[in-house]
Amino acid sequence: MPTYTLSAPLTAELEIRKSRFIAHAVPVADRTAAMAELQRLRDAHPSATHVCWALLAGGQSGMSDDGEPSGTAGRPILEVLRHHDLDGVLAAVVRYYGGVKLGAGGLVRAYADAIATALRDAPRVERIALTTLAIAIPYPDEARVRHWIEQAHHSLQASVHDMEVQLTIRLPLNACDHARVALRDLTQGRAQFPETTG
Structure with missing residues (x-):
């Protein structure tokens, strides 16, 4: 409810x-x-x-x-x-x-x-419950993923550039599963999701 x-x-x-x-x-x-x-x-x-x-x-x-x-x-x-x-x-x-x-x-x-x-x-x-989703992607996928975040009206909380790009996305809790599927498709399976909660 x-x-x-x-x-x-x-x-x-x-x-x-x-x-x-x-x-x-x-x-x-x-x-x-x-x-x-x-x-x-x-x-x-x-x-x-x-x-x-x-x-x-x-x-x-x-x-x-x-x-x-x-x-x-x-x-x-x-x-x-x-x-x-x-x-x-x-x-x-x-x-x-x-x-x-x-x-x-x-x-x-x-x-x-x-x-x-x-x-x-x-x-x-x-009142919508929010959570964070961490995603690790190769550098060539970064622009595409950032564009997806913007299009989906989620917010980018943090980004770390190391051996790969790590982004932290703030989004509604009920959109988390859909986001994982969409981002895996978008990166042809290259997206990894280190566990975070928030």
Whole structure:
């Protein structure tokens, strides 16, 4: 099943019984980038009562109720991200308390509604797993292989010129097998593929 990320950061604001809920959904590469975004939000809202968040980023997921009753903020935000099949996204809701208690059910709804509002018409982009493919070829094949890389819209990560030419190609994981076959055909079987992963 494909997963998606956001093409750009999104924000939305709701007022619920005098409390302001400002939702932010931000595409991030990993947990480190997400924590930097959270710090930026905290710095931008020093008088906020809470900055609750959830992160889906492969194996680096997490959430925080940031002082709200347990399970009333981070988990509802996380569930909205999952519902949208998102990954590589930090969702954070900044709350300014307005003096009226919402109760646990009210908080769950408020946090979920805030982030859902931000994501309502979000332009999603499919998140494609990338890998690297190393190829070793004789010098006469280099120009042809470089041309193939360009035509296939992959990127050349590195090149080493030694006894032969070693190129490292960055490409979608699901294109790797096809690339090996195409490059063997292109070089009439001369291409070698030293094992790399990335």
